[in-house]
Amino acid sequence: MGITEEKAKGRFYTPEHIVRNILDLSGYRGPEILRKHVIDNSCGDGAFLKEIVKRYCSEAVKAGYTNAEIASDLSQYVHGIEIDEEEKNKAVVHVTEIACGFGVDQVRWDVKQGNTLTETRFDGKMDFVLGNPPYVRVHNLAETYDIIKRFKFSQNGMTDVFIVFYEIGLNMLNERGILGYITPSSLFNSKAAYELRRHLVNKNLIRAVVDLKHYQPFEATTYTTIMILEKTTDRQNVSVNTVGYYEYDPLKLAEKFVCPLTCDDFYICGDFYFASKKALNRLNRILNCRIRYPGIDVKNGFATLLDSFFIGEWSFGEYVIPVVKASTGKSSKCLFPYDRSGKLIPYSKLKKNQLISDHYRDYETKLKVRSLANGDEWYGFGRTQGILDVYKKKYSICPIIKTPKDLKIMLCDKGTGVYGGLYILTDYGKETIEEILLTEDFMEYISLLGKYKSGGYFTFSSKDLKRYIWYKLSERKNFKDEQLRFFECSESIV
Numbered sequence: 001m002g003i004t005e006e007k008a009k010g011r012f013y014t015p016e017h018i019v020r021n022i023l024d025l026s027g028y029r030g031p032e033i034l035r036k037h038v039i040d041n042s043c044g045d046g047a048f049l050k051e052i053v054k055r056y057c058s059e060a061v062k063a064g065y066t067n068a069e070i071a072s073d074l075s076q077y078v079h080g081i082e083i084d085e086e087e088k089n090k091a092v093v094h095v096t097e098i099a100c101g102f103g104v105d106q107v108r109w110d111v112k113q114g115n116t117l118t119e120t121r122f123d124g125k126m127d128f129v130l131g132n133p134p135y136v137r138v139h140n141l142a143e144t145y146d147i148i149k150r151f152k153f154s155q156n157g158m159t160d161v162f163i164v165f166y167e168i169g170l171n172m173l174n175e176r177g178i179l180g181y182i183t184p185s186s187l188f189n190s191k192a193a194y195e196l197r198r199h200l201v202n203k204n205l206i207r208a209v210v211d212l213k214h215y216q217p218f219e220a221t222t223y224t225t226i227m228i229l230e231k232t233t234d235r236q237n238v239s240v241n242t243v244g245y246y247e248y249d250p251l252k253l254a255e256k257f258v259c260p261l262t263c264d265d266f267y268i269c270g271d272f273y274f275a276s277k278k279a280l281n282r283l284n285r286i287l288n289c290r291i292r293y294p295g296i297d298v299k300n301g302f303a304t305l306l307d308s309f310f311i312g313e314w315s316f317g318e319y320v321i322p323v324v325k326a327s328t329g330k331s332s333k334c335l336f337p338y339d340r341s342g343k344l345i346p347y348s349k350l351k352k353n354q355l356i357s358d359h360y361r362d363y364e365t366k367l368k369v370r371s372l373a374n375g376d377e378w379y380g381f382g383r384t385q386g387i388l389d390v391y392k393k394k395y396s397i398c399p400i401i402k403t404p405k406d407l408k409i410m411l412c413d414k415g416t417g418v419y420g421g422l423y424i425l426t427d428y429g430k431e432t433i434e435e436i437l438l439t440e441d442f443m444e445y446i447s448l449l450g451k452y453k454s455g456g457y458f459t460f461s462s463k464d465l466k467r468y469i470w471y472k473l474s475e476r477k478n479f480k481d482e483q484l485r486f487f488e489c490s491e492s493i494v
């Protein structure tokens with residue numbers, strides 16, 4: 001199967017250790033599983049169903065069931081749905097092999113080819129919904145777009161089908177049922193999952209979260225989390241209101257308990273964040289800081305959408321400015337077809353310079369295929385960001401870091417552009433900026449935001465950085481003297 005097909009169908013199969021972790025955390029173990037309905041509603045070739053059948057048979061044997069009884073139970077209580085006929089057939093072969101290992105045959109498997117998005121026969125009946133739903137952006141699913149858009153959790157932004165599988169899975173549970181999924185951790189902070197988060201908190205459904213952070217158990221580039229949800233109406237019981245927060249130990253291939261949390265700890269400004277209570281408390285203060293400081297701004301550098309054309313060691317004699325690549329801190333030059341007020345210079349004027357004219361001619365096709373905003377000229381930058389700040393003092397900042405030194409803070413004098421990262425506009429000196437950012441505290445803040453990149457790196461946005469600097473300035477001792485320059489806002493920036 002090629003990577004494209006895997007991607008289109010969201011088909012990344014779950015390794016055995018993750019399946020076992022999910023079943024254990026969901027309570028699908030021990031004699032309690034007997035005569036309980038369980039479903040994997042996107043079962044692929046049966047990674048979850050195999051372990052489910054193994055556990056069922058083993059418990060049934062211990063309980064003294066006959067082989068005929070076990071066969072009848074497996075037919076009645078174990079369910080699977082898979083959209084792909086071939087994969088479904090493999091799942092049936094795999095579970096048959098496991099059952100046969102216990103001497104159990106003649107099982108009439110309820111593992112069927114079908115589309116879970118339109119399946120209602122399991123609604124309200126399942127004790128356990130376990131699995132790894134497909135991760136596919138809805139725009140890659142043209143044929144089912146209308147069906148997906150009917151779900152409550154799919155109303156915000158660019159939905160991914162796994163979000164809808166949460167709604168379907170919860171619908172399948174009976175009133176005390178448990179759902180255990182591994183899904184992208186984008187559910188913590190994506191706009192698309194906003195409604196899902198709100199629902200999980202309002203209905204108090206989360207029993208445990210295993211944040212896998214940078215650990216990627218699949219070949220997919222996605223970062224994932226294990227979510228255990230419990231559909232219970234028992235709100236009197238305090239223990240039901242706490243969420244067990246776990247991290248993952250990739251060496252032991254097991255979750256490790258960190259602490260119990262309440263929704264108030266981890267549900268901050270509409271997003272989910274997971275860490276110790278103390279760290280979350282601090283994060284809460286930063287994210288809800290209402291102090292804004294107009295003398296500091298953080299922005300995105302140039303987006304030319306064709307750096308190979310604009311950036312280089314040009315000797316055109318004019319229309320060239322120095323630039324710093326924020327991600328590396330390296331200086332070079334940039335063809336800058338704008339005047340001091342940020343207006344695009346007429347092409348007829350630029351063309352008078354023969355070297356520039358030749359350069360445009362060589363790249364004309366490539367420049368014209370960039371996805372430009374309506375009304376933007378083909379010979380300018382792809383986006384207008386950063387252009388107006390060229391003649392202001394600023395500091396370039398690399399927005400992908402593992403340690404604070406990766407920030408590569410560079411002073412960029414007036415007249416120097418920034419690309420490939422962020423920049424801070426401020427009159428403060430470099431020492432002040434470094435004092436605020438080159439700290440473990442800043443690193444902790446960035447890691448708590450949970451925007452993972454490969455190799456153990458984290459990324460952050462201009463808004464994330466601005467929010468932190470404002471908060472740190474408001475904490476400074478001399479804040480009182482400076483407070484006339486601050487103003488308090490009624491809303492936090494979310």
Ligand SMILES: C[S@@+](CC[C@H](N)C(=O)[O-])C[C@H]1O[C@@H](n2cnc3c(N)ncnc32)[C@H](O)[C@@H]1O
Pocket residue numbers: 009010011012013014040041042043044045046047048081082083084087114115116117131132133134135
């Ligand atoms: C991430 S894989 C997981 C498979 C299996 N549960 C596992 O953990 O190994 C998701 C599976 O969902 C299937 N799938 C995608 N859309 C589906 C749908 N609408 N209904 C049922 N299955 C679907 C894919 O074919 C794929 O096998």
